[in-house]
Amino acid sequence: MxxxxxxxxxxxxxxxxxxxxxxxxxxxxxxxxxxxxxxxxxxxxxxxxxxxxxxxxxxxxxxxxxxxxxxxxxxxxxxxxxxxxxxxxxxxxxxxxxxxxxxxxxxxxxxxxxxxxxxxxxxxxxxxxxxxxRFYEGRYLNGVIAGRMTKSNILGYVGAFPIPEVLQGINAFTRGARSVNPNVEVRVIWANSWYDPGKEREAAMTLISQGADVVTQHTDSTAVVQAAEERGVYAFGYHSDMSKYGPRAHLTATTHHWGDFYVRTVREVLAGTWKPESIWGGFKDDMVRLAPLNPAIPAEVRAEVAQIEEQLKAGSFHPFAGPVIDQSGKERLSAGAVMDDVALGKMDFFVQGVASRLPNTR
Structure with a gap:
């Protein structure tokens, strides 16, 4: 060992x-x-x-x-x-x-x-x-920025595995982008690993070669941001602020913050009051934040993102409010409805705007 x-x-x-x-x-x-x-x-x-x-x-x-x-x-x-x-x-x-x-x-x-x-x-x-x-909340905001910043209308996404958590992020990113730019398409390449810098870099380079001028990832390393910096395109970090790996490329990042949850949980265990529960925190719980925005993002886009962020914190906006249409044209959620946590936890489809197909996992 x-x-x-x-x-x-x-x-x-x-x-x-x-x-x-x-x-x-x-x-x-x-x-x-x-x-x-x-x-x-x-x-x-x-x-x-x-x-x-x-x-x-x-x-x-x-x-x-x-x-x-x-x-x-x-x-x-x-x-x-x-x-x-x-x-x-x-x-x-x-x-x-x-x-x-x-x-x-x-x-x-x-x-x-x-x-x-x-x-x-x-x-x-x-x-x-x-x-x-609720990583998908930050992903929606990333998508809004990507939809405003892209010139090619092709966005690239490096995914780890086709599980609900990752699909939520891809779909929220796509919905955010298409909410401001209906011509956007998102292309996905799977790394089949949470952490493999070589595969992540290769996937990012492939997406960029296909015309993606904004890339992001649901994987653990900084390889995608570094690839974007090298190739002169934009990127979003994930999990933490990755701007030092791509000062020009890095537009922002969806960042995750677990400290308060760990402190609260341990205190409850020590006090004998802890009970098992399902914790799923987002912007309003300060478990998800955006990293500082790149100065390249125009002021009007910053204001647009700030407004949606406030709505997320207030609970007045949901990235998966209906209608939700999958890439085959099937309605998965009707207008006026909001996707509940049970449905989110079982997500097994791509929304309209994702050009790639889900692998057959059956």
């Missing part, structure tokens, strides 16, 4: 361990484990979760001790790491990728006195909850 794959004690917790006797540390510090699907790096999905872990440490201090394992594949290795956290004394385990869900469920049954939280899934149990952010 490499150093990277070993359990990592955070710097602040390590300092605490050095300062306190072992028995006192064991009595006072609740152990918490984090399972990460990709390297932490300095941007992206795992980076945002690790920033939230640090924020939690800063706020909860000596009452907790956190460890993490990064770059854990969604398979048997994930189950091993999750079980190892529980067996070694962690009272709370955060598993931060969709493909961990079934493994978390299995281990949670075996450790009823440990609290497990799973990111982006949908299953729950007596000691097992799930949490997510």
């Amino acid at each position: 490499t150093d990277r794959r070993q359990f990592m004690l955070s710097a602040s917790a390590a300092a605490l361990a050095a300062a306190l006797p072992g028995s006192l540390l064991a009595q006072e510090a609740t152990r918490i484990g984090f399972v990460y699907v990709s390297p932490i790096g300095d941007a992206g999905w795992t980076f945002q979760h690790d920033e939230a872990r640090k924020e939690m440490e800063a706020k909860l201090g000596n009452s907790i001790q956190t460890k993490y394992v990064e770059n854990v594949a969604e398979g048997a290795d994930a189950e091993r790491v999750i079980r190892e956290f529980a067996a070694s004394g962690s009272k709370i385990v955060f598993a931060t990728s969709f493909g961990y869900m079934n493994y978390v469920e299995r281990v949670a049954r075996q450790f009823p006195n440990v609290t497990f939280l799973h990111a982006t899934g949908y299953k729950s149990g007596k000691n097992f909850g799930h949490y997510n952010a």
